Each structure stands twice: as C-alpha cells, then as structure tokens.
Amino acid sequence: MLAVQVSHIxxxxxxxxxxxxxxxxxxxxxxxxxxxxxxxxxxxxxxxxMDIIKPDSGDVTILGEKLSEASKNKLGYLPxxxxxxxxxxxxxxIIYLASLKGMDRRPAEEKANELLNQTGMLLHKGKRxxxxxxxxxxxxxxxxxxxHDPELVILDEPFAGLDPVNTELLKGMFADLRNQGxxxxxxTHQMNQIEELCDRILMINYGRSVLYGELAExxxxxxxxxxxxxxxxxxxEVPGVTDKRTRQGYTELMLDxxxxxxxxxxxxxxxxxVINRFEVATPPLNEIFxxxxxxxxx
Amino acid sequence: MNKTLxxxxxxxxxxxxxxxxxxxxxxxxxxxxLAIGVSQLVSGIAKPTxxxxxxxxxxxxxxxxxHTSQGNITLIRFDTxxxxxxxxxxxxxxxxxxxxxxxxxxxxxxxxxxxxxxVTPSATTTAIKNFLTSNLxxxxxxxxxxxxxxxxxxxVTTRLTETGAVAPEQGGLENFIIPAVFSLLLALSIxxxxxxxxxxxxxxxxxxxxxxxxxxxxxxxxxxGKVLGLGVAGLVQVAVWVISAxxxxxxxxxxxxxxxxxxxxPANFLVLAVLYFILGYLLFAVLSAGIGAISSNSRxxxxxxxxxxxxxxxxLWAGSLQFMFPxxxxxxxxxxxxxxxxxxxxxxxxxxxxxxxxxxxxIAVLALSIxGGLLLTAKVFxxxxxxxxxxxxxxxxxxSLRSG
Numbered sequence: 271m272l273a274v275q276v277s278h279i280x281x282x283x284x285x286x287x288x289x290x291x292x293x294x295x296x297x298x299x300x301x302x303x304x305x306x307x308x309x310x311x312x313x314x315x316x317x318x319x320m321d322i323i324k325p326d327s328g329d330v331t332i333l334g335e336k337l338s339e340a341s342k343n344k345l346g347y348l349p350x351x352x353x354x355x356x357x358x359x360x361x362x363x364i365i366y367l368a369s370l371k372g373m374d375r376r377p378a379e380e381k382a383n384e385l386l387n388q389t390g391m392l393l394h395k396g397k398r399x400x401x402x403x404x405x406x407x408x409x410x411x412x413x414x415x416x417x418h419d420p421e422l423v424i425l426d427e428p429f430a431g432l433d434p435v436n437t438e439l440l441k442g443m444f445a446d447l448r449n450q451g452x453x454x455x456x457x458t459h460q461m462n463q464i465e466e467l468c469d470r471i472l473m474i475n476y477g478r479s480v481l482y483g484e485l486a487e488x489x490x491x492x493x494x495x496x497x498x499x500x501x502x503x504x505x506x507e508v509p510g511v512t513d514k515r516t517r518q519g520y521t522e523l524m525l526d527x528x529x530x531x532x533x534x535x536x537x538x539x540x541x542x543x544v545i546n547r548f549e550v551a552t553p554p555l556n557e558i559f560x561x562x563x564x565x566x567x568x
Numbered sequence: 569m570n571k572t573l574x575x576x577x578x579x580x581x582x583x584x585x586x587x588x589x590x591x592x593x594x595x596x597x598x599x600x601x602l603a604i605g606v607s608q609l610v611s612g613i614a615k616p617t618x619x620x621x622x623x624x625x626x627x628x629x630x631x632x633x634x635h636t637s638q639g640n641i642t643l644i645r646f647d648t649x650x651x652x653x654x655x656x657x658x659x660x661x662x663x664x665x666x667x668x669x670x671x672x673x674x675x676x677x678x679x680x681x682x683x684x685x686x687v688t689p690s691a692t693t694t695a696i697k698n699f700l701t702s703n704l705x706x707x708x709x710x711x712x713x714x715x716x717x718x719x720x721x722x723x724v725t726t727r728l729t730e731t732g733a734v735a736p737e738q739g740g741l742e743n744f745i746i747p748a749v750f751s752l753l754l755a756l757s758i759x760x761x762x763x764x765x766x767x768x769x770x771x772x773x774x775x776x777x778x779x780x781x782x783x784x785x786x787x788x789x790x791x792x793g794k795v796l797g798l799g800v801a802g803l804v805q806v807a808v809w810v811i812s813a814x815x816x817x818x819x820x821x822x823x824x825x826x827x828x829x830x831x832x833x834p835a836n837f838l839v840l841a842v843l844y845f846i847l848g849y850l851l852f853a854v855l856s857a858g859i860g861a862i863s864s865n866s867r868x869x870x871x872x873x874x875x876x877x878x879x880x881x882x883x884l885w886a887g888s889l890q891f892m893f894p895x896x897x898x899x900x901x902x903x904x905x906x907x908x909x910x911x912x913x914x915x916x917x918x919x920x921x922x923x924x925x926x927x928x929x930x931i932a933v934l935a936l937s938i939x940g941g942l943l944l945t946a947k948v949f950x951x952x953x954x955x956x957x958x959x960x961x962x963x964x965x966x967x968s969l970r971s972g
Contacts, residue, residue: 353775
C-alpha cells in the first residue's frame with residue numbers, strides 16, 4: 271500500500287495557478303523530498319494532501335483511502351511556520367495536541383517524556399512555550415508531530431531557523447522514522463540540506479513537476495562527465511581530459527564524451543600517481559534545479 | 569474522548585485560566601459592591617437635611633407673613649433686599665428670595681444664593697411654593713383643602729387581569745430591577761465570550777496552530793468545540809455573578825431597606841433568560857468565528873466585531889426611553905432584530921408585557937440567524953482560515969460563498 275498517492279491535482283487561487291496537474295506517490299518506509307524554490311506550490315500541495323484545502327480537480331489518497339477522521343490520526347504534520355499556545359506549558363501542549371490525534375492522556379505523557387528526554391528537552395517540560403527559544407519551540411513542535419506514532423509524517427521546511435546541532439538531531443530522527451517503516455515527506459527550498467537524506471524526490475517549479483524519481487538516478491542522469499581528483503605531485507597530461515579546473519584542494523577533470531572515469535583512473539594508476547581522492551562528480555541538487563529550470567525556460 | 573469534547577474542554581479550561589477572564593468575573597461583583605458603598609455614602613451625606621435651614625425673604629408685594637415654617641425650612645422676613653444680602657453674606661441665612669410688587673400678574677420670584685447650582689433643590693422649591701400658596705389662600709379655603717392643593721395627588725396603581733382580579737405581577741421598579749441588571753450582564757458576558765473566541769482564533773491563525781489542528785480534526789469539530797467551550801465559560805461567568813447577587817443584595821439591604829423583599833421576577837423570566845443567553849451567545853459566537861476566519865489578525869478582528877457588539881448596548885442606552893414610551897414600535901423592532909433581541913427582550917420583560925407573537929418571532933428570527941450564520945461561517949471558515957496576512961475583499965467573500 272502506498273502512503274500517498276496524488277494524481278493530477280490542480281489548485282488555483284484567484285488568478286494564479288498554484289499547483290498545476292501534479293502527480294506523485296510515496297511508499298511506506300521511504301524518505302521523500304518535495305523540493306522547489308519559494309512559492310513553487312509545495313505548501314499548497316501539502317495542504318491538499320492534508321485535506322486542509324480541497325483541490326480544484328484531481329485525487330489524493332492517504333494510506334490507501336481518502337483522508338478521514340480516523341486516518342488523520344495516522345498522520346503527523348509539521349507546518350511551515352510554527353507556533354504553539356504561548357501560555358500553555360510544554361507538557362500540556364504536547365498532551366493536548368496528542369489527544370486530538372486520538373492518544374489517551376497517560377500514554378501521551380509517557381511518550382512525551384521519552385521524546386523530551388531523547389531531544390534533551392526534559393528539563394523544560396514545565397515551562398511555558400513563550401519562555402522557550404525559537405529552536406526549542408521547533409523541537410517541541412516536532413515532538414507533537416511524531417508523538418502519536420504516525421504512519422505518514424509530513425514536514426514543511428523542518429530546518430528553517432534551526433542551529434546545526436538541532437538540524438543534525440532532526441536529521442537523525444527522520445532517518446529513524448524511515449527505518450521504522452514510516453513514510454516521511456520532507457518539503458524544503460534548501461535543496462542541499464536533504465540531499466543525503468532522501469530516497470526519492472519531486473522537484474516542482476511554478477506548481478509543475480520538473481523532476482521526479484530516485485535521487486541517485488536523477489543525479490547520475492545530470493552528472494557532467496567529470497571527476498574530482500586529489501593527488502600528490504604534478505598531474506601532467508591525461509588522455510581524454512578536455513579541461514582541468516583547480517578547486518579548493520582538489521582538481522575537477524572534464525572528460526570528453528568517449529572517455530569514462532574508469533579509463534582515467536586506470537591511466538592514473540598505471541602511471542603510479544598517488545591518489546588521495548577520486549570521485550565521480552555529481553552536481554548538487556540546486557545545480558540540477560537551475561539546469562532543469564533553465565531548460566524549461568528556454 | 570470525542571475530539572469535539574476535547575476541544576471544548578481545552579477551550580473551556582484555557583479560557584477560565586485567562587487573567588482577563590478572572591478579572592472580569594471578579595470585577596463585576598466588585599463594581600456592584602462599590603456602587604452599593606457609594607450609594608450608602610451618598611445617602612449618608614444627604615441625611616443631614618433634617619436640620620433646619622433658614623431662608624430669608626423680602627415681601628415687596630405684601631401679605632406674606634404666615635406659614636413661615638415649611639417642613640425643615642424656616643423662612644425669615646427682611647424689610648429690604650440690602651438687609652437680606654447682609655444676612656446672607658454673614659451666613660445667618662442660606663439664601664433669600666424677593667416677592668416683587670407685580671408678583672400676582674407675573675408670578676416671578678427672584679432667588680439669591682451664594683451657591684453654584686444646576687437646578688434649585690426641590691426641597692427649596694416646594695417650601696417656597698407651599699409658603700406662597702398657603703399665604704395666598706389663607707382664610708379663603710379650609711385647612712385640609714389647603715393640604716390637598718399643596719399635594720393633590722398620591723397615585724396608587726393596581727394592575728388587573730382580564731378577568732378583573734388583581735394581577736399577580738404588578739410591574740413597577742420591583743419588577744424591573746432584575747431584568748435590567750440581567751440584561752446588562754447578558755450583554756457583557758456575550759461580548760467577553762465572543763471576544764475570547766475571536767482572540768483565540770486570531771492567535772491560532774497567527775501562530776499557524778490552526779494547520780496542526782485542522783490536520784487532526786475537522787473544521788466542524790473545531791468550530792463546535794470552540795463555540796461550546798467558550799459558551800460554557802460564559803455560563804460559568806454569569807453563574808458567578810448570579811450567585812454573588814444574593815450576597816450583595818443582603819449587603820445592600822441596609823441602605824435600600826425593605827425594597828429587596830418586594831423584588832419580583834416577571835413570569836417566564838428564568839426560562840427566557842436562559843434561552844436568550846444561549847441564543848444570543850451562539851449568534852455572537854458564530855459571528856466571531858466568521859470574522860475570526862476572514863480577518864488577518866486578532867486586532868483587526870476585534871475592530872470588525874465592534875460593528876456587531878456596538879448595537880447590543882442600544883437597548884440599554886434607550887433604557888429610560890422605554891419607561892416613558894413603552895408602546896413605541898421601536899421596541900418591537902429591537903426585540904425582533906437578532907443582534908439587539910437578547911438584551912431588549914430581557915429589558916422589556918421588566919418594563920411591560922411582550923405579546924406571545926413577538927416573543928415567538930424574536931426567537932425564530934434569532935434561531936434562523938444562528939443557523940444561517942453557521943452555514944455561511946462554515947463555508948468561509950475553511951477557506952479563509954488559511955489565508956494569512958491578507959483579508960479577502962467583500963466581493964471575494966461573496967464569490968466564495970456562491971461557489972462554496
């Protein structure tokens with residue numbers, strides 16, 4: 271059963287088409303990246319998935335059915351801009367929002383303590399939300415998102431405003447969720463943030479799909495035929511290399527269309543060059559995005 | 569637990585813990601206490617009128633010599649205005665008046681005093697009037713006729729039923745006091761509860777919690793839970809005020825005296841009071857929810873709801889007019905117009921009878937407005953709740969209502 275199946279959804283506001291004929295699916299146990307620049311239609315797409323707004327046309331099924339009261343309990347959602355009841359204590363906030371996901375008070379409290387402990391926030395559980403820093407508030411909100419053990423977790427810009435320590439903490443927790451067999455959807459405009467996390471991605475721009483599929487496949491598809499090399503001594507002439515660009519501590523070798531990285535490696539080894547690093551260059555996601563968008567604009 | 573109930577409980581607890589709610593709940597009985605204290609103080613200060621006041625007069629017309637003792641006021645004759653002025657300045661007399669030679673034709677009497685006054689105190693006016701009347705009629709009519717000329721009317725009204733028997737409900741101030749106080753409390757409680765609803769929604773909109781809530785519950789559950797939760801909080805507030813009333817009344821009884829024991833409740837008052845509180849609150853809760861949904865923040869929402877809360881007080885402002893012109897069709901209109909109906913009907917119950925057809929129409933119009941409002945609100949609620957920072961134009965709202 272697919273965690274999410276979106277087919278041909280369209281949504282327009284007043285005179286602007288926010289989402290234009292978008293289709294994708296997310297499997298269980300998958301970390302899925304929904305990426306695109308600001309205003310691409312990511313949040314609108316998520317809101318349609320959450321049944322917060324209705325699409326003009328098209329269908330969304332969540333965990334094999336139309337979203338209902340019961341299936342809302344299997345869903346965890348971290349909205350783009352975050353906040354909680356400012357006057358309520360951390361623990362009370364978590365328990366109240368967990369109860370709206372169908373959790374009873376006692377298990378909610380136990381789980382809350384466990385997650386607060388895991389995120390190093392246990393000391394703050396009696397504080398009011400307004401006493402917390404912005405980053406701490408976000409951690410609490412993330413706990414609210416996952417406390418009820420949802421089957422599907424949707425996170426809209428989860429790293430916005432987080433320091434590197436908390437960013438790494440959350441990344442680790444996302445990976446845990448995936449390993450537990452949950453479907454996780456990560457929506458962000460910071461494409462490089464999630465490169466190492468996602469199994470598959472959907473890249474959108476102006477409400478349309480521009481790239482969709484396995485991240486590794488997309489990267490190999492867009493790789494510029496080049497290798498990154500770090501070696502000792504002078505490199506000299508290498509057959510099949512059309513250009514050499516010196517970067518910070520390494521060199522990028524541009525290969526002609528008839529040469530493979532294996533041939534270059536074999537050549538270097540045969541010459542006895544001491545190689546510290548040899549890597550097939552894959553462009554970062556935002557470079558791929560610019561390339562794709564540039565193409566669709568032409 | 570049912571999610572609607574969870575929201576209801578959360579909203580109720582969240583509201584009654586608010587500092588503003590606690591202050592308002594306590595402050596109303598406190599203000600009443602203060603009012604009682606002030607009224608006791610004022611009546612205490614006003615009491616020294618038992619001491620005799622001396623007023624001078626100059627009789628340029630002639631013949632005004634008898635009846636110089638009028639209740640607590642004693643009149644002293646002076647020969648000339650200059651003598652009287654001298655006595656006034658010395659403080660021998662409080663004031664004096666001059667009866668001019670042409671008094672019979674003009675009726676003019678000139679009064680001189682050191683005090684700044686808005687109007688002449690009624691005790692003084694009555695004393696001077698009776699002094700003049702008594703002297704003018706002295707020897708011409710019998711003494712008891714004179715007493716009736718001075719005070720010809722002591723009106724005692726008895727209300728009869730259609731069968732001619734004495735009606736159990738006699739009207740009057742005894743009948744008016746509780747409806748009047750209740751209508752004020754009703755207006756206050758409705759306004760506070762709906763303001764809290766608006767603030768709560770505004771807060772959830774501003775901090776985007778609304779998205780988390782809507783990903784857990786339906787719009788209907790959210791709307792009903794909020795409206796009922798705050799409604800229960802409003803009822804608790806009114807209950808505190810009503811329970812504190814007997815306590816305050818017993819404190820007040822020393823100054824208002826036996827009046828408390830004569831207080832009557834109009835027929836059906838309790839039933840109608842509860843009904844109109846609930847209907848009135850629901851109407852404003854629905855309006856608040858709708859306005860909360862379309863306004864971009866709670867401050868803007870509060871300005872918009874002002875358009876609706878302002879007319880709630882019209883019946884109270886017009887309170888004294890209702891005494892004077894109880895038959896005016898304006899009161900019928902105010903009783904039926906849904907926004908003013910709850911307060912107006914409460915007030916009118918104390919002033920006069922309300923025909924059954926008017927009550928029925930009023931309740932029906934109120935109920936229909938609530939249902940209509942609820943349908944409209946449910947439509948805009950979902951759409952505009954998620955439009956942050958941008959209030960939709962009027963035309964846009966109409967379009968979205970049409971398309972649903």
